[in-house]
Amino acid sequence: MKVLVLLVAIIVGAAHECHGSEHGASFQIFPLRMKTGSGGHYIPEVSCASWRLGVEAHNVIEWKTVPLSCEGYIGNYILGDQYRSDSKTVNQQAYFYAKTLNITAKDVWVFDIDETSLSNLPYYAQHGFGVEPYNATAFNEWVELGEAPALPESQKLYKKLLSLGVKIVFLTGRPLDQKTVTVANLKRAGYNTWFKLILKDTSIYHGKTAVTYKSSERKKLEEEGYNIIGNIGDQWSDILGTNTGDRTFKLPDPMYYIS
Numbered sequence: 518m519k520v521l522v523l524l525v526a527i528i529v530g531a532a533h534e535c536h537g538s539e540h541g542a543s544f545q546i547f548p549l550r551m552k553t554g555s556g557g558h559y560i561p562e563v564s565c566a567s568w569r570l571g572v573e574a575h576n577v578i579e580w581k582t583v584p585l586s587c588e589g590y591i592g593n594y595i596l597g598d599q600y601r602s603d604s605k606t607v608n609q610q611a612y613f614y615a616k617t618l619n620i621t622a623k624d625v626w627v628f629d630i631d632e633t634s635l636s637n638l639p640y641y642a643q644h645g646f647g648v649e650p651y652n653a654t655a656f657n658e659w660v661e662l663g664e665a666p667a668l669p670e671s672q673k674l675y676k677k678l679l680s681l682g683v684k685i686v687f688l689t690g691r692p693l694d695q696k697t698v699t700v701a702n703l704k705r706a707g708y709n710t711w712f713k714l715i716l717k718d719t720s721i722y723h724g725k726t727a728v729t730y731k732s733s734e735r736k737k738l739e740e741e742g743y744n745i746i747g748n749i750g751d752q753w754s755d756i757l758g759t760n761t762g763d764r765t766f767k768l769p770d771p772m773y774y775i776s
């Protein structure tokens with residue numbers, strides 16, 4: 518028995534002192550532990566990072582606003598390097614996939630507009646990065662300015678797909694009466710050409726979810742004989758439902774949720 522206890526003690530002791538080395542540098546392996554402050558205090562940057570991961574993985578759904586305690590975290594994320602880097606990873610993967618394909622004249626790629634092709638960050642930065650409840654009047658006033666900049670990494674993908682000969686379809690939840698300003702905004706932001714721009718006909722889709730609306734419009738495209746080789750958006754409702762495309766790409770968006 519004493520021998521067994523001694524053996525266990527030696528093994529436990531060895532595990533605690535386990536050292537590794539990589540490129541000549543020595544480091545100690547610590548047991549994984551929760552990053553909480555002394556006394557287990559709540560740390561917003563940790564909890565908000567978990568919340569954001571939950572949002573992106575579609576585990577946190579149907580949320581109305583960003584948690585109040587996460588305004589600073591989300592603002593830093595969106596304005597900092599991480600959002601740009603995350604967007605770049607998604608768009609790069611989309612391009613790596615697209616360039617493996619033999620593109621035909623029937624191949625289309627579906628782009629969402631808001632927070633995918635165009636960024637409403639100038640608006641959201643003035644409205645708490647999603648902490649404030651959605652205000653349709655204020656948001657539509659912003660849209661009507663037609664000043665939304667492009668999301669740079671998405672625009673790179675757009676240009677590369679065009680050069681591969683892929684047809685671009687913009688499919689947006691913006692209503693038909695925002696068509697003129699949306700066309701002007703897309704061109705102003707550097708999206709100069711597309712095959713189709715589909716806006717929401719509220720006489721057909723009033724009260725319907727984005728999943729229903731977008732699925733239905735993608736179905737029409739496929740019934741017209743087009744192949745949706747790719748589909749990219751910032752909302753899960755852009756990529757769920759039917760006729761989703763051969764591959765879907767989810768861009769980050771921790772500021773709002775559309776079902």
Ligand SMILES: [Mg+2]
Nearest residue numbers: 629631632751
């Ligand atoms: Mg969007």
